[in-house]
Amino acid sequence: MGPFGDASTITLGDVLREHRRSRGGLTAAVDHAVRLSYAEFDHRVNKLANALAAHGAGQGERVLWLGQNSFRLLELLGACAKLGAAVIPVNWRQSADELAFVIDDVAARVVVWQDAEIGATVQAAREQAASADSSLWVRHDATGPGSYEELLESGDAADPEVDVDPASPVLGIYTAAFEGRPHAAMLSHWSALIEGLVVGRIAELSDATVFLNSGPMFHLGTLMTTLATLVHGGTNVVVARVDPEEMCAVIEAERCNRAFVMAPTLEAIREINAGGRFDLTSLWPDPDPATWTMCTPSANPATGRAGGYGQSEVSGLITSYGLGRKTDSIYGRPAPLSQVRIVDDTGADVPDGETGEIICRGPVVMTGYLHRDELNAQRRRDGWHYTGDLGKRAPDGSIQFVGPKLRMIKSASENIYPFEVERCLTAHPGVAAACVIGVPDERWTQSVKAVVVRAEGSTVTAEELVEHCRSSIASYKKPREVVFVGSLPKQANGQVDRDRVDAEHGGGGYPGQVSSGRRDVPLRAGAR
């Protein structure tokens, strides 16, 4: 054992040390006017780490990030990695009340916050939080006293050389608000490194990768590729938030060849660039915008792969479609070094084709939720992580995601999975979109209700849709009631906001749900 642990180990901090040696001149990060080589990046990380340590943010401690996307979040990740601490970036769109909860929950040694756009909300949250005064508060979008840059400059440039356990947490991601409040899934160095290698394989990353961080960096949908780009010594290009016009300019200027672009942003970029104002061929080689596709970790124009199942608790994707042989399920098979089973409530494997809970093992599995001993005991049993999601195994062994366990509808003794009914409904030519909810029913526990958006020009009736379902899926799954709406409410990530659909249409009483708390399920993606 030496000062950095045994020769057969590695931490995220070691990755930065190596990049400084062997890729010191390559570009680590670009953020507006800031451009850092890996040598400069590691230099700043060391200064930051020593400054953080001087304020108590050492081994086992936490740093909270209350800001939009920034290269400074990457520096904090590196600094925490070298200290054995963890950085937790949170959703900056949250209310003051929500942020105050997070501030108290994390109990960070250092809080790094942003004034632009969210300063008032952050200040309100700071006043509301009971523990705010026990943290050092540092503003990142400022200079001078109390600023991040001042803190960084105060640190010594020597590598802190702390012996860090790669199984210890380095990153926390808030997710899984079962009872209305979210929990921080804590991910280890191993999680970040292995997910980095796996995403690197799926998305074919290398030190020639230039990844545009154009989705939220508090979310693994974006951050898993950020980490993979870092692991491979590529370049992370950062924009503060989704801004299609700015993204076009940055893609052209930096020749970005990976990005995070969901459907609405893609549409906006197509419009902005209808006249070919920007050269976006580094990302979409064919200049015809009609050929452009979304960019996600598992679906990028360079590889054409698409789909997978995952959650923050497993560092992002844990199954992948399209790497290797095609599968019956569009969610694909477990990614390398991941293990997946489908089990019943006793933890026994269910037969193939039957629905059960998806459970996982492997280095990508979180160390646990921060400060949630009881919940952790529920979620980790017999050496497996219980995802809280339902799935089944296709005949070829691939994994089909069925839906969150908490959204399962109970009608009499039958389990009904909303996604199954929705798939049936959207297969009807008259249906553009559908959300199926459970409505409390005194006699049957719940009854099935479909909230449907008609396809343009369609005059399909409720009776026709109920009949369509009866002929396609088991009769007990058919909606008892169908209502038509102009559109479905969406979350920030583009997915249907099921809580709002429930609230607007009388949904509730799900047997798996303690209350009607929000639960984001943003990492699942079918084939394009």
Add this chain to the structure above:
Amino acid sequence: MGPFGDASTITLGDVLREHRRSRGGLTAAVDHAVRLSYAEFDHRVNKLANALAAHGAGQGERVLWLGQNSFRLLELLGACAKLGAAVIPVNWRQSADELAFVIDDVAARVVVWQDAEIGATVQAAREQAASADSSLWVRHDATGPGSYEELLESGDAADPEVDVDPASPVLGIYTAAFEGRPHAAMLSHWSALIEGLVVGRIAELSDATVFLNSGPMFHLGTLMTTLATLVHGGTNVVVARVDPEEMCAVIEAERCNRAFVMAPTLEAIREINAGGRFDLTSLWPDPDPATWTMCTPSANPATGRAGGYGQSEVSGLITSYGLGRKTDSIYGRPAPLSQVRIVDDTGADVPDGETGEIICRGPVVMTGYLHRDELNAQRRRDGWHYTGDLGKRAPDGSIQFVGPKLRMIKSASENIYPFEVERCLTAHPGVAAACVIGVPDERWTQSVKAVVVRAEGSTVTAEELVEHCRSSIASYKKPREVVFVGSLPKQANGQVDRDRVDAEHGGGGYPGQVSSGRRDVPLRAGAR
């Protein structure tokens, strides 16, 4: 913690368990008439593991493989993985004396041996070895009493479910015969899994990979791709040994898309297939044999990448050329999750461009040599593995391999690296090949001697070559003597046999070398 360890860990045994679940119907191994799905493979591995355990080959123990390439070696690897034991496949071309040394050195609980082609040598070694009687000897190419198949059949089919530490050794590879006897580099589950992911990225492997094990499986040159194929759920196709005619038939029949083919085998295949008798387009898409290239882990026709530096002690490649940005050095930069430094004898980093010892860290680094405490203490210092190889860092941070430290020539107070002088000599149009050795010299310790093969038709003289060197490299590096030969002796792997050159031309007295023992350096490859 459950029966299989914590949820965030993984072993090679877990990989097999997962493949059985999610890729049970895909083909794990093909070996002549034997064809095993991943379900069948894991079933046989479990029976074998229980049978081995019943003969004492449990946690921390070893199984020795004295045979040519076979699917049974893969089964033994899987069974040892599930038990926390290690399998050690050794070079079957060795003499009885050499094998006897290995038998005593390993002190295996179970020895699996082959009768075909090497039976007499194995029997002689068994008689010579002091410890042979304390092992169970099992013949793999037989049926009935004393056979491998009989042993396997005796085992229970239940998964042994032993809690195995992924940092424990699972594989041993003999290498580094510094003092005339080799040492077994012990590689952990982590080593195999991480090298598997890294090779998977470099060679773009997946469960659609069909890898022809056409190099020796006792050598990581082949075995690193075998492991990577296993990690990704692909198919390992096995031939007993290099046989170009058989290889052609198997490539066609199994549609192999990866293989291990060095230059002489490639030449033989070109000749065999001059008439287009076999369809080899799965491996070489262009039917024109002139376009065909060698197939190694870092250079395959599908990716075109080439080159890297490595050794058995780091599970194979630890740098890679051509994944991502091109580099000044043809050995490339450290692969993901690997760390490399160039240091002087005190362990301090030397300036870029200066020659020093290559030292490494990361999960691919061996746990140590089996039963070599003293040597291990020399090779592992301050948390780093000392490779015994010399290198230097190019201006862009990439790593240049210079030569084994043991082959460094000492002339007066100057260090001279044979490879540097050889590069200078082969740059002369009159030189086809050159091997530079050190000859003992009473006054200067050693003097430089060049053994040269002239290019066809060349009449270049010794004086001309000495003058050529004087004008290109530092004068003290120029050969004092040049002799011409018709060809240079080669090792089985195609590299120059420097021990024989020394023996035939009076070489010796290398300051880093205790005796003139053999040292294979087979994993280094320049660009094609």
